[in-house]
Amino acid sequence: MNRLSSALFDLDGVIFDTEPQYSQFWGSQFRLYYPERPGLENSIKGQTLTQIYDAYFCGPLESERPAVTRRLNDFERQMTFPYIQGVLDFLADLRRCGIPSAVVTSSNHEKMSRVYAQHPEFRSLFDAILTSEDFAYSKPHPDCYLRAAARFGAQPEDCVVFEDSINGLRSGRDSGAYVVALTTTNPLDAVRPLSDLQVPDFSEMSVQRLLQERA
Secondary structure, three states: OOOOOEEEEOOEOOOEOOHHHHHHHHHHHHHHHOOOOOOHHHHOOOOOHHHHHHHHOOHHHHHHHHHHHHHHHHHHHHOOOOEOOOHHHHHHHHHHOOOOEEEEOOOOHHHHHHHHHHOOOHHHHOOEEEOHHHOOOOOOOOHHHHHHHHHOOOOHHHEEEEEOOHHHHHHHHHHOOEEEEEOOOOOHHHHHHHOOEEEOOOOOOOHHHHHHHHO
8 A cells, every 4th residue: 555656636726726717717707608607617627628618508608619718718828827835845755755746637738838838847847747638538537547647657556646626536536546635626525525635735745644644
């Protein structure tokens, strides 16, 4: 149980504290298209754009997808990407211990180019970065984490997954990995059943603690 072959990280809400910004954007869109359903933006956390469109912009609203996409692209060009507290220190600890790490995100190459522009150091923090273009299926399917484990030649049960969204947690859990939930997006009670460990951020996380928790 103490074997740890790799650490796999979601992006939004795990590496970057971006969820409040996305809630702002989707709140504005749902107020426009679903004014009778306040707070609808809270139900789509962790979903891909395709999943959001299939659920809320189908039928008569399907023709609105290009307009929403344009607004989203404009919004993302103005986004900031602040690091979650403690994550840089934890990534450095993983590297010191010789444990490879990867980003496993539903974000696409276009969005990642904006991340790299704001954070030129980002690529050097990880041993691999897997985006939506690398997966056959979106979260909550475990495909993305199974592929990430295979990238390192690791068994999923020897990996740790860091996630914040319900779909992401289900993806990590179904892959067979040890799952750490960050409560940056969903409350503790919502993420506890889908994870092995719950933390507010990385401020008290270390490789030593992780190995002790898994023992």
